[in-house]
Amino acid sequence: MSSLRKTILTVVLLALAVLPLAGCGDTNSQSTFDANSGAHPADWLPLGHTVAAEDHLETCTECHGGDLAGGISKVPCAQCHLGNNEAVHPLQWGSYAYALHANYVKLNGTASCAEAACHGTALEGVPGSGPSCTACHLGGPTSKHPQLWDTNITLHMGYVAQNGTAACQNALCHGAALQGVFLSGPSCNACHQF
Ligand code: HEC
Ligand code: HEC
Ligand code: HEC
Ligand code: HEC
Numbered sequence: 001m002s003s004l005r006k007t008i009l010t011v012v013l014l015a016l017a018v019l020p021l022a023g024c025g026d027t028n029s030q031s032t033f034d035a036n037s038g039a040h041p042a043d044w045l046p047l048g049h050t051v052a053a054e055d056h057l058e059t060c061t062e063c064h065g066g067d068l069a070g071g072i073s074k075v076p077c078a079q080c081h082l083g084n085n086e087a088v089h090p091l092q093w094g095s096y097a098y099a100l101h102a103n104y105v106k107l108n109g110t111a112s113c114a115e116a117a118c119h120g121t122a123l124e125g126v127p128g129s130g131p132s133c134t135a136c137h138l139g140g141p142t143s144k145h146p147q148l149w150d151t152n153i154t155l156h157m158g159y160v161a162q163n164g165t166a167a168c169q170n171a172l173c174h175g176a177a178l179q180g181v182f183l184s185g186p187s188c189n190a191c192h193q194f
Pocket of ligand 4 (some may be wrong): 154156157160161165168174178186188189190191
């Protein structure tokens with residue numbers, strides 16, 4: 001056999017060997033779940049499963065159940081998702097998560113946010129997933145302002161003197177130009193003449 005023929009034969013044989021394994025490509029559950037290890041790939045949370053579910057939600061039902069309530073995997077999507085099987089936050093939050101999460105946390109506590117895949121077990125945040133609560137909060141996970149302000153709001157004087165207004169100038173807090181934010185912090189000019 002000429003070496004060119006050998007090469008062609010090898011390529012054909014390789015293709016035949018690989019094709020049946022690959023099946024229908026991305027939609028094949030083999031590519032998202034390894035039966036030998038009994039687990040999803042290492043990068044499954046949060047990004048891997050998000051992309052897979054957005055592209056091929058139908059492939060999840062085989063193991064997570066037709067209603068995605070667990071099935072033979074015994075892992076319901078709602079174990080982590082608060083809205084429905086696909087939405088991580090309650091549906092009512094819509095695009096006002098920054099404002100409406102406060103009441104949710106007051107009613108339910110932080111337990112449902114403190115998930116290893118969501119905001120971290122100590123609410124420290126998770127790369128590629130939910131931010132740390134203190135990325136926005138100044139007084140710990142459940143207090144937007146330093147806690148002492150709860151009893152004496154005029155303490156913001158000293159804080160602003162020390163940190164400047166930059167620390168209040170945030171699109172979700174008092175607005176990028178301190179003009180206030182719908183359902184969140186008031187404009188500073190509600191009380192001041194800056
Ligand atoms: C062949 C069966 C099978 C298929 C198909 C499958 N899963 Fe799973 N899944 C499991 C099993 C079993 C577990 C529990 C073991 C584990 O965590 O890997 C699990 C766990 C998970 C977890 C939790 C992982 C963790 O580390 O806590 C997520 C998220 C998940 N699956 C999402 C999905 C999504 C989204 C799809 C569809 C794109 C899907 N799965 C398809 C069997 C499957
Ligand atoms: C172990 C916790 C966990 C489980 C179980 C889980 N998810 Fe997720 N899922 C997350 C997290 C965390 C995010 C947000 C990632 C981010 O911020 O980009 C997410 C995001 C998503 C998104 C993107 C939409 C959104 O609101 O961000 C889809 C779609 C999704 N998951 C589908 C599923 C499906 C379908 C299942 C069940 C088969 C499932 N997930 C099970 C943790 C989980
Ligand atoms: C992206 C910024 C941001 C992140 C991240 C964030 N919050 Fe908030 N949070 C806010 C804003 C803005 C308010 C004020 C909304 C209002 O005025 O009702 C707030 C208010 C609150 C309140 C009401 C208490 C108070 O001082 O008014 C609680 C409780 C709360 N958040 C809990 C949490 C928890 C728990 C986390 C983390 C899982 C978190 N927040 C992450 C922006 C954020
Ligand atoms: C609900 C009313 C109210 C809002 C809204 C408010 N403040 Fe104040 N602020 C006060 C009061 C009351 C004082 C104390 C005045 C005094 O004791 O002299 C004060 C004092 C100050 C002082 C020191 C005195 C001065 O006028 O220079 C600064 C600086 C300040 N606030 C900054 C801000 C900034 C920045 C914002 C917006 C992020 C803001 N405040 C929003 C009520 C408010």
